[in-house]
Amino acid sequence: MLFKLLQILFFILFGGGILLAQGMNGSKDSIATNEILVTANRIHMSVKYSPNKIQLLNEDFIAKLNGSRLSDALSFSDAVFIKDYGSNSGLKTISLNSTQSEQTVVLLDGVKLNNNQHSQFDFSLLPLDDISRIEVSKGGSSALYGSEAIGGVINIITKENNNKRFSAELKTELGSFGLKKFYIKGSQNINKWFKYKLSFTNEAAPNEYDYYFFDGFSDVVKQRKNADYKTSSLNLDFDLKPDLKSSINVFTIYNFFERGLPGAELGSTSSPARRIDRDVISSASYSRIFNSFLNLKSNISYKYSLMSYYDTSTFNLSAKLNSFYKLNSYIHSSSLSYAGEKGYEINTGYEISHNQIRSNETEEGKLFQAALFAAGKFEFNKDGWFFAPITLYPSVRYDYYSNISQKNVITGKLGLNVQPFGWMNLTLKSSIGNNFRAPNFNELYWLTLGNKNLLPERSISFDAGLYYSFDLLGNDEVEFSYFYIDTKDRIIWKPGKDNLWRPINIDRVKSEGIDASLKSTFDILERTSISASVNYNYGTAIKKNSDFPGDPAYNKQLIYIPQEFFKSSLGFSYLPKSKIVKLVTLQGFYTFTGKRYTDFNNSRFVPFYELIDVNAGIIMAFFKTDVSLKFAVNNIVNEKYEVIAGYPMPLRNYKIQIGIKY
Numbered sequence: 001m002l003f004k005l006l007q008i009l010f011f012i013l014f015g016g017g018i019l020l021a022q023g024m025n026g027s028k029d030s031i032a033t034n035e036i037l038v039t040a041n042r043i044h045m046s047v048k049y050s051p052n053k054i055q056l057l058n059e060d061f062i063a064k065l066n067g068s069r070l071s072d073a074l075s076f077s078d079a080v081f082i083k084d085y086g087s088n089s090g091l092k093t094i095s096l097n098s099t100q101s102e103q104t105v106v107l108l109d110g111v112k113l114n115n116n117q118h119s120q121f122d123f124s125l126l127p128l129d130d131i132s133r134i135e136v137s138k139g140g141s142s143a144l145y146g147s148e149a150i151g152g153v154i155n156i157i158t159k160e161n162n163n164k165r166f167s168a169e170l171k172t173e174l175g176s177f178g179l180k181k182f183y184i185k186g187s188q189n190i191n192k193w194f195k196y197k198l199s200f201t202n203e204a205a206p207n208e209y210d211y212y213f214f215d216g217f218s219d220v221v222k223q224r225k226n227a228d229y230k231t232s233s234l235n236l237d238f239d240l241k242p243d244l245k246s247s248i249n250v251f252t253i254y255n256f257f258e259r260g261l262p263g264a265e266l267g268s269t270s271s272p273a274r275r276i277d278r279d280v281i282s283s284a285s286y287s288r289i290f291n292s293f294l295n296l297k298s299n300i301s302y303k304y305s306l307m308s309y310y311d312t313s314t315f316n317l318s319a320k321l322n323s324f325y326k327l328n329s330y331i332h333s334s335s336l337s338y339a340g341e342k343g344y345e346i347n348t349g350y351e352i353s354h355n356q357i358r359s360n361e362t363e364e365g366k367l368f369q370a371a372l373f374a375a376g377k378f379e380f381n382k383d384g385w386f387f388a389p390i391t392l393y394p395s396v397r398y399d400y401y402s403n404i405s406q407k408n409v410i411t412g413k414l415g416l417n418v419q420p421f422g423w424m425n426l427t428l429k430s431s432i433g434n435n436f437r438a439p440n441f442n443e444l445y446w447l448t449l450g451n452k453n454l455l456p457e458r459s460i461s462f463d464a465g466l467y468y469s470f471d472l473l474g475n476d477e478v479e480f481s482y483f484y485i486d487t488k489d490r491i492i493w494k495p496g497k498d499n500l501w502r503p504i505n506i507d508r509v510k511s512e513g514i515d516a517s518l519k520s521t522f523d524i525l526e527r528t529s530i531s532a533s534v535n536y537n538y539g540t541a542i543k544k545n546s547d548f549p550g551d552p553a554y555n556k557q558l559i560y561i562p563q564e565f566f567k568s569s570l571g572f573s574y575l576p577k578s579k580i581v582k583l584v585t586l587q588g589f590y591t592f593t594g595k596r597y598t599d600f601n602n603s604r605f606v607p608f609y610e611l612i613d614v615n616a617g618i619i620m621a622f623f624k625t626d627v628s629l630k631f632a633v634n635n636i637v638n639e640k641y642e643v644i645a646g647y648p649m650p651l652r653n654y655k656i657q658i659g660i661k662y
Contacts (some may be wrong), residue, residue: 040107040137040155041415042144042335042347042375043393051393051415051431052139052463053078053481053515059159062128064571064587066613066632066655068173068181068203070131071123074154076567076589077136078479078535079515082123083560084643087650088179089207089229089259092124097138097483098511098539098561099151103437103457105141106154109251110333111283111301114148116355116367117325119440125255125277127201129171129183130235132159138515139483140461142435143395143413146351146371150435150459150487151511158251161187161195161239168662175655178206196238204230211648212640213265219640224648225270226260245289255279261309264646273311273321280304295337303329325359327441343379343389357441365445368402388422393431401438406455409436429481430464443491443503451503459487465515474522474529483539485511494547506547509558513539527575534568543600552601559597560644562608566592582626583619588612598645609641628659 037044038054047054055078065072071092075082081095093101102119105112113121134156141149166188173181180203187197207227212219237251257277262270283301290296304327311321335349355367375395381388393415401407413433420426439454465481490507517535524530541558557563567590574584590612595605615632632655641649 038135038137038155039157040135040153041141041393042373042395043345043377045377045393048425048427048467048469049389049391049417049419050137051391051417051429052137053429053465053467053479054138055136057134057136059132062131062134064585064615065128066587066589066615066634068128069124070126070128070134070156073128073131073134074123074136075591076569077134078517078567079138079483079513079537079539080136081562081565081593082643084647084649086224086227086262086644086647087177087207087209088124088203088205089227090124090647091122093120094123094154095561096136096151096154097485097515098513098541099485099487100558102440103148103150103487104152104154105145105147105149106156107145108156108253108281109158109283110285110299111281111303111331112145113281115305115440116327116329117305117307117357117359117441119148119437122277125231125257125279126156127183127203127231127233129185129201130158130199131156133157138481139431139463140413140433140435140459140485142411143397143433144373144375146397146399146411147401147409147436147438147456150437150457150461150485158235158237159197161189161197161237163189163195165189166662169660171657171659173203173655173657175205176653177209177650178204179655180204193241194238196236198237199233199235201231201233203232204228209650209653211265211651213267213648215267221651222265222648224262224265224650226262226272226274227270229257229259231255231257231259247287248285249287250282250284252280252282265648266646271311272313273309276306276308278304278306293339293341296334297337298334299332301329301331303327303331323359323361325357325361327355327357329353329355343377343391345377346374347376348374357445362441362447363445363450365441366403367441368400370400371397373397388419389417390419391417393417395433399436399438401456403444403452404439404456405453409438409456411435425469427467428465429467430462432460432462435459435461437491439491439503446503449500449502454491454503455489455505457487457490457505459485461485473520476520476522477518479515479517481515483511483513483515485509487511506545507543508545509541510544511539511541513537515539527577529573531571531573532569534566536564536566538564556600556602557597559600562594562596564592564594566590580620580622581618582621583617585617586614587616588614593643596643604645606642606645609639610637611639611641612636624662626659626661628657628661630657630659631655632657 057073071082074080079097083093085091094104096104106121137153141153169185171183183201185199189195208223210221213222234254240248261273261275281303285299288296307325309323314320331353333351337347339345351371353369357365378392380390396412399409411434415431418428437457444450444452463483468478470476487509489505490509491503492507493501493503495501515537519533521531541561543553546554570588572586592610594608597605613634617630619628634653638652
């Protein structure tokens, strides 16, 4: 089935594209392109002219989703697989371009979210309510952002304060398994120099969802126990403009998440373990425009994270589980950007940070980290017709880490974008660079087991592809990309002679694959439009070293990374002539996720699954107030599935959302 879908997709990408190009008659203006600028590569660029694939998930896309967490949006992003440990309460980490969860950088308004304890980020912690757009940059980016950027970058941009004198928004959600969510936001524009916004989110559910369990004879319906959760988020943001050329932005985000951890479903009683996360991010940024060419940005940030984990069933035992991990990070960065008249732009700057962990499971760990970076864009033959712009994107970065034996790391990257025909919206892309991941606090300082001699993981990455926009149906976009990542000195935990597991540099992994997508928006009637998208990803992550002669894991796929997945969406939008009803929408989403191996020699696996989610919405206007209503159904076909072995996912479930915006 998937092979046939891939054949159809490739015919659309290349067969349809060639036929369209032949019928264009050289018309340069007959194609509309999306020129929204993205910043995930530090240099401002459009998706069309980037050196690697960058996908933009904007506010309209986010509003059409069934879910309300950051993980829900990214699960429909190209080349992204979300490792989900169980519905709304489960941990959610990412695999981008067939890499590991700790090999992708996550940024929120320029602040790095990767946790220094384990290098990962839990995408269930962030609600979508205050997010304006998400930029997913695929491919190695350590020359831009340092450690963890082996697979790519997730760049999250929050909503800006609007220019209205006063605005307010209220949303509430009710859903299956006792889901209740409440969101409120208020913003005020005091004058042209000062404006602010304040928002609060609260969500909770007993979350005893239904799932199928095979008891050895047949599938029986069970209810998940100890999967309850409650989470809240507070966001304060204000902007100050001292003069026409300067601006100051300050924001603070507080997140709280308490959840039950029922553990793997083995047919026995669920674990009573619980986890509590408390996170604070505070940031102050100053921007100064000196002239039309030169501008400065400086930032000071603070991150605090406290994670507690305990299991009451062990409190009477000699080895009870009651752990805490407290992390503090103080970060400062400054950058200077220069954009010349002749098609070149340079961004250069520095970063410094002090990081610390205190825990009853690790030694006290400290890290001083510093970096210098420079990134550029150079356009050639900008006004050509037959062979139009050739753009080079060089970047280089130096990182210093105080707490590892190999303290100095230098990375570089060279990107290329070529438009082979000036009259056609076709661009060819490619980039190559070296990347790394520094050892984290767990790997260095775990009590009696940490390894202070660890080296950074290192990789060479290469990607190439094409972007093509045309107007066969409406606004149509095609993108195809190939990626290759060769990682050496990969850090994994292995048992030693004393049978205790310790982290060592041993693994070599090659990740390779393709990513093909087609997106289209077109009108079928005067006031009715359709948006459709399809994406197919095939990727391997193969272990290329033997731990011992005859190692059965050699040349095998890494666990929990699917070799293929397919995603598609179809949406209808209707703009009635009514003075009350502004918009009516209907959305459908389909995903196919291939099997994931659960052991290193690939003898056991979690089977593939297919999901269909749908929602319908309406927006009405009353005076200056918009009222929205959305009804969503997840897993409409009642699919029995697990993303991670032993962690069942919910059967069909429902949600209704009511919103008021003034």
